[in-house]
Amino acid sequence: MTRFLAYLTPAVGHTLPYVPGLLELQRRGHEVHVRTLPSMAEHLRAAGLQAEPVADDVLTVPVTDYLAKTDADRLKNGQVDLMVRGRYNGPDLDHAIAAVRPEALLVDSIAYGAMARAAASGLPWAMLVPSVLPVPEPGIPPYGLGLPPRPGPLGRVRDAAGWRLVTRMFSKAMMPGFNELRASAGLQPQRSPLEVYDEADAVIALTSAPLEYPRHRMPAHFHLVGTQPWEVPAPRPAYLDEPGDPWVLVTCSTDYQGDQDLARVAVEALRDEPVRVLVTLADAYDETTLPIADNVRVERFVPHGQVLPEASLVVCHGGMGIVTKCVGAGVPMVVVPFGRDQPEIARRVTEAGAGVSLKARRLTPERLRAAVHGAHQLAPSARAARELMDPAGAPGRFADAALTLGRRTDILTIRG
Numbered sequence: 001m002t003r004f005l006a007y008l009t010p011a012v013g014h015t016l017p018y019v020p021g022l023l024e025l026q027r028r029g030h031e032v033h034v035r036t037l038p039s040m041a042e043h044l045r046a047a048g049l050q051a052e053p054v055a056d057d058v059l060t061v062p063v064t065d066y067l068a069k070t071d072a073d074r075l076k077n078g079q080v081d082l083m084v085r086g087r088y089n090g091p092d093l094d095h096a097i098a099a100v101r102p103e104a105l106l107v108d109s110i111a112y113g114a115m116a117r118a119a120a121s122g123l124p125w126a127m128l129v130p131s132v133l134p135v136p137e138p139g140i141p142p143y144g145l146g147l148p149p150r151p152g153p154l155g156r157v158r159d160a161a162g163w164r165l166v167t168r169m170f171s172k173a174m175m176p177g178f179n180e181l182r183a184s185a186g187l188q189p190q191r192s193p194l195e196v197y198d199e200a201d202a203v204i205a206l207t208s209a210p211l212e213y214p215r216h217r218m219p220a221h222f223h224l225v226g227t228q229p230w231e232v233p234a235p236r237p238a239y240l241d242e243p244g245d246p247w248v249l250v251t252c253s254t255d256y257q258g259d260q261d262l263a264r265v266a267v268e269a270l271r272d273e274p275v276r277v278l279v280t281l282a283d284a285y286d287e288t289t290l291p292i293a294d295n296v297r298v299e300r301f302v303p304h305g306q307v308l309p310e311a312s313l314v315v316c317h318g319g320m321g322i323v324t325k326c327v328g329a330g331v332p333m334v335v336v337p338f339g340r341d342q343p344e345i346a347r348r349v350t351e352a353g354a355g356v357s358l359k360a361r362r363l364t365p366e367r368l369r370a371a372v373h374g375a376h377q378l379a380p381s382a383r384a385a386r387e388l389m390d391p392a393g394a395p396g397r398f399a400d401a402a403l404t405l406g407r408r409t410d411i412l413t414i415r416g
Contacts, residue, residue, distance in 0.1 A: 004102060004104050004402065006032065008054075009108040010037035010054050010059055018106075018130070021394070021398025024398060025398075032049055033052075033096075036053065046233075058089045060088075061088065063081045076172075080173065082110050083112055083178060090116055090181060090184065109128060112177070113181045113184075113185075116178075116185040116187060120186055125202075126203065129206065130321075132211060132344060132345060133222075141162065142162030143166055145162055146343040170193045171191070200221070204223050205223065206228060208389065212224055226394040226397060229305065231305050245274050246312035249278050250280070251280045251316050252280065256282070257338055261360075265364065267279065267290050269365040276296075279296060281298065312376065314331055314332075314333045317337065319345070328386060330379075332375045334357070335350075352381075352385045
């Protein structure tokens with residue numbers, strides 16, 4: 001038996017997607033401890049994991065990328081905030097290691113201080129990536145620019161130049177703060193944000209076809225295990241079973257990013273359409289006033305797995321969680337990315353034929369209504385995209401990848 005410690009970023013989207021794999025490790029006889037968002041810790045304990053909240057000071061640093069006016073400033077502000085948060089999650093991981101005495105570490109990919117301390121700990125560790133993989137390879141468009149694949153010589157030139165640009169952008173935003181965190185852990189500085197992917201003993205990414213482009217040159221310690229959706233158990237709302245027009249789900253980010261305009265514009269766009277609209281506002285619930293419409297129902301949150309079987313379409317911000325659930329259900333989407341990894345995910349959705357995208361700065365009721373009509377026409381290709389996913393097998397692949405830590409470092413004897 002191996003004792004694992006999973007240190008997760010305190011965010012819903014960086015917690016729930018890992019739960020099936022962690023439960024599978026435990027089912028195989030291994031011991032799993034988790035540090036996560038306080039509101040999620042109780043749910044993970046109810047599911048059977050040994051979960052505790054991250055330290056309070058980790059939560060005192062907000063991520064303020066949504067306040068920026070440009071894509072470049074959103075990138076910079078978000079990374080700067082995460083580096084400041086890393087000053088607290090690094091020592092918090094140290095305290096967790098002392099309390100749990102793990103034999104292997106699983107660390108979320110934006111818990112930068114914790115990753116530095118993991119690398120300095122002497123323990124085998126894996127980086128957990130709950131999104132598409134931001135690592136270059138020939139034929140893969142530069143991450144984050146939302147560009148389509150382009151074959152041939154011109155595509156290779158474009159991609160090479162784009163990856164240089166993206167690497168410079170991320171390095172400028174990230175590396176001063178990240179190297180400060182590394183220095184505090186007694187580590188040497190790095191030149192590129194991609195070097196940490198080589199430093200980790202394993203990289204476990206929750207991505208696969210059709211959202212991940214085909215990769216042919218991945219290092220052996222990279223594992224693309226696929227999406228593994230999990231939701232907090234909740235009663236099924238009775239209104240979902242009432243007869244009426246088809247449902248359209250409109251959902252904002254579970255981790256606040258100022259995307260409440262998506263809900264407001266969606267109500268305006270769909271109030272006279274022959275659909276019922278369910279709007280879930282999550283963290284924007286208390287500060288959003290929406291127009292009144294007879295066919296619209298507004299909730300803080302409803303488990304998406306309960307809604308998707310009844311939905312004809314989803315309008316969302318492009319978070320990896322809702323996108324993978326939609327693809328897995330064969331429900332077409334309109335994706336309106338507001339930042340973070342969402343522009344890249346929106347491109348993957350359109351390339352997979354699973355939906356259409358609309359830039360946030362072009363968001364109007366008229367454009368959104370047209371996008372909804374266009375996405376409805378993609379229902380057959382959305383169902384075809386569903387056939388490329390294997391969410392049922394993802395927890396097993398996650399556990400297999402985590403158990404390579406012992407084989408790769410010869411530190412652990414794995415039995416499971």
